[in-house]
Amino acid sequence: MNSEIRNMESTVYRFFRALDARDHAGVAGLMAARGTWVRQGTSLVGPEAVLQALEERDPQRVTAHIVSNLWIEIATETEAQARFYMTAFETRSGQDTPQMLGVRDCVDDLILEDGTWRIWRKESRRILPAE
Numbered sequence: 001m002n003s004e005i006r007n008m009e010s011t012v013y014r015f016f017r018a019l020d021a022r023d024h025a026g027v028a029g030l031m032a033a034r035g036t037w038v039r040q041g042t043s044l045v046g047p048e049a050v051l052q053a054l055e056e057r058d059p060q061r062v063t064a065h066i067v068s069n070l071w072i073e074i075a076t077e078t079e080a081q082a083r084f085y086m087t088a089f090e091t092r093s094g095q096d097t098p099q100m101l102g103v104r105d106c107v108d109d110l111i112l113e114d115g116t117w118r119i120w121r122k123e124s125r126r127i128l129p130a131e
Contacts, residue, residue, distance in 0.1 A: 019054075068085045088102060
């Protein structure tokens with residue numbers, strides 16, 4: 001089970017690594033076939049919806065998402081729940097100093113789909129600054 005826990009955690013880390021690298025197809029590929037990402041108040045269902053939304057991102061925007069305090073709270077052979085904090089920073093072309101956007105309390109529900117851990121549901125709430 002320890003290697004499976006690492007695979008679950010890796011799904012969370014790979015998501016944000018791909019997001020910051022603007023690898024939109026890589027992000028979408030981590031979503032389950034009917035997985036939902038609650039992003040900015042909108043439910044994106046399935047990899048295609050995620051890909052479409054990310055393709056609309058401002059190309060001048062550069063982000064860094066720092067994941068901390070990650071733990072797998074619940075795990076079975078085919079389902080898991082990851083909890084973590086995520087701190088987001090951004091800059092834009094011509095801007096030297098990154099701006100901290102906030103800290104979010106995040107929950108990723110994961111499922112084992114076709115032998116790979118994928119995101120079934122991704123949601124978060126901002127904790128700093130307080131909503």
